[in-house]
Amino acid sequence: MEKKLFVSSSPHITDRESVAKIMFTVIAALVPAGIGGVYFFGPKALWVILVSVLASVATEAVIQILMKKPVTVGDGSAILTGILLAFTISVQVPLWIPAVGAFFAIAVGKQVFGGLGFNPMNPALLGRAFLLASWPDYMIRFDLARPRGGHLAGIPINIDGITEATPLNVFRQLRDIYSNTTEFTGVQPDVHQQIDTLTSSYTSIKNLFIGDVGGCIGETSALLLLAGAAFLMYKRYIGWKIPFGYIGTVALLSWIFGGKTDLFSGNILFFVFSGGLILGAFYMATDMVTSPVTFRGRILFGIGCGVITVLIRQVGGYPEGVCYSILLMNLTVPLLDRWNRPKVFGKVKK
Amino acid sequence: MKDVLKIGGILLAITVIAAAALSGVYSVTKPLIEDAKQKEQDAALTVALAGADTSGIYKVENEEYVYYEGFTERERQNLIGYAFITSKYGYSSDIVTMVGVDTAGTIIGIKVLSQQETPGLGTRIAEKAYGETKTWVQKQFEGKTAMGCAVDKDGGSIISITGATISSRAVTNSVVDGYKKFNEFITKK
Amino acid sequence: MSAFKELTKGIYDQNPVFKQALGLCPTLAVSNSVENGLGMGLAATFVLVCSNVIISLIRKLVPAKIRIPVYIVVIASFVTIVDYSMNGLFHELHKSLGLFIPLIVVNCIILGRAEAFAGKNNIFLSLLDGIGMGLGFTLALVLLGTIREILGNGSFLGIPVIGASFKPVLIMILPPGAFLSIGFVMGFFNWIENRKSN
DSSP: OOOOOOOOOSOOOOOSOOHHHHHHHHHHHHHHHHHHHHHHHOTHHHHHHHHHHHHHHHHHHHHHHHTTOOOOGGGSHHHHHHHHHHHTSBTTSOTHHHHHHHHHHHHTTTGGGTSTTOOSSOHHHHHHHHHHHHOHHHHTOOTTOOOTTSOTTSSOOOOTTOOOOOHHHHHHHHHHHHHHOTTOTTTHHHHHHHHHHHHHOHHHHHHHHHTOSSSBTTTSOHHHHHHHHHHHHHTTSSOSHHHHHHHHHHHHHHHHHOSSSSTTOOOHHHHHHSTTHHHIIIIITTOSTTSOOSHHHHHHHHHHHHHHHHHHHHHSSSSOOHHHHHHHHHHHHHHHHHHTOOOOTTOOOO | OHHHHHHHHHHHHHHHHHHHHHHHHHHHHHHHHHHHHHHHHHHHHHHHTTTSOGGGEEEEEOSSOEEEEEESSTTSOSEEEEEEEEEEEOSSSEEEEEEEEOTTSBEEEEEEEEOOOOTTTGGGGGSBOTTOSSBHHHHHHTTSBGGGOOBGGGTSSBOOOTTOHHHHHHHHHHHHHHHHHHHHHHHHO | OHHHHHHHTTTTTTOTTTTSOOSHHHHHHHTTSHHHHHHHHHHHHHHHHHHHHHHHHTTTTSOGGGHHHHHHHHHHHHHHHHHHHHHHHOHHHHHHHGGGTGGGGGOHHHHHHIIIIITTSOHHHHHHHHHHHHHHHHHHHHHHHHHHHHHHHSEETTEEOSOTTOOOOGGGGSHHHHHHHHHHHHHHHHHHHHHHHO
16 A cells, blocks of 8 residues: 655654755855855866866766666755865865765765765765875875965965965974974074964965965855855854854964964964865854754854864864864764753653 | 682693693794894895995994994904984884994985884885885985984975875984984994 | 585675674774785684684583683684794784784684584584684685775785876775775675565
8 A cells, every 4th residue: 555644753844945945055155265266276176166066966866876766966965065075175186086086975975874864974074084085195285276476375485395385284384393493493583483474464364364375275265255154144054053163162272272382372363264164164064964953062063173173283193174073073963962952841850 | 619620620721731832832933033033134234234245244232222333344344334223103103214324424224124104105104106216215314414314394305205294204303313322322432 | 515504604604704793803904905814814714723623622621611711712822823923934924914913812703603613513513614714704804905905005915906097095095994895895795685685
């Protein structure tokens, strides 16, 4: 007998929102940052984004056809994954890198677990983590990704041995020199000054905010990303708890530990605007499938992301830690939700 | 009571048999293991003290320090340099290297004795790049003054491996530290 | 018929790694190349066959109360023998397998077969069981090692098999690659079983 009546578990919310509408709104919010990326890094950036999106959509469609499931590429979630993945890689990679990354993101990050809504981790970030672990020599290379008219670090750096790269990378290198090589006494005062210029000068922070620095395609321009995020917050597609918990924690801890050697001397603006923090905090950590649903859960999720990011940035092996911090916190989501389950209304307190 | 004795007796018998078997195996394999280790060390010494006669390398040993002297002739003639072993913790393991220096402190040869760094990244310190005849450490260190070695990221001339700065830096700093220690010892003597 | 079955069951039907999910720790750790997988597999097979035979031999002498310590003593002795011999004869391989050789002592396949099979069956069947299970374990390690070495290093047994233009998927020889490949191979075998039963 064929089933006629379907009853899903509560809550039974009726709303005009659909997956497709949310996805395409988020995509629209990312368009300014995408245009910014193409403007800063040249037409190759557009190719990276296109390859990534096409590979995502194709992978999703092929897998769904092979598994004899309804093909749902029209809902835009694969497109969004493709865009986010492209935003987190350098413009300098060969074009097969975004293609392989997108394949892994969709196939292993999403379809293996049963498709949209069942993935425990953000697929785009999983794709990036896969690429970073597999081809680190491509993924951490930014020396040619010089934005037009700009410097990779936002300011010119002239010290022997510094390969100009992303601002966070230069910061780590400079600080390593500062703390490691007392023997090169001639270099040290120079390094001291360079760190100050990098983290605190007006030009450096301004370039970081606009996005006129080296980095991954879609992560450099805080201005354009924030504009899109403001739109999404106005539409109530993303909440304030995760991004603010996240960025607030990074700001606080960077102020404490981000100085040259002394505590409480880091420049907050430098650490908030550099790297992929804005992109990660507003567009990736807030992913509906992979973030907690409870109030306390979201705050804790944000704080956890912030703590891990600062840990990786300040003491870890990589200069940037947004990707791994969100992936790690994604895995704690079931735990956070269970732990912070709201009290059933009317239940007597024991 | 009887039960305890019986169980204890059986356990005793089995452990005694096992111990006897193991001591037999140990006495057979011990010389083999030492031989293999010796061969490994000899191979490292011929790299570190390239140019020395294979039978002209002597171990100098006392309570606190061990190093090797290399001569071009068997009978301790024509000292070409010294070799010492140095190590430092890299990314995920102790990186142990054998370094050979001439009397002026210039590095003759170097070989990584053991390391367990990340495959494909940190392990490249001991590997030959595609089409190369020398390992990364040989290529970077040979002919340089041991005292002044530093990786490029620290303002020096050793070109660190992309993605494996920590391993590269550990090797470099351990060469400098090892040379300092060696120099202290040899000047004291 | 029955004896033949005891020999072959470990290879596919009851493969220790893919079907029983036993001994995953060494499987994940040393399957990063074919050579390591083969070395580890053969070392474990040797220990498994010897311990199965000895344990089956003494099964009637050992009181049930102390069977576990006795099994462990037998297994640990053979592991130590393997450890010494490998160190002497195959020094390089011993260096790369490192601390996983002594860890064969706690490999659940070996104690598992001792407890589940050798302690209850005669010497001949225990020998066949040990050979079969050991072969199954070795094959699993070599299969995973092949996948990981080819993808992660572009080589098979250290010989380059893919052209120099291939950029190896480094993650495959790192620990996550072990989880990825074991997951996919296990999933593949489950898929075959599902299709068979449908």
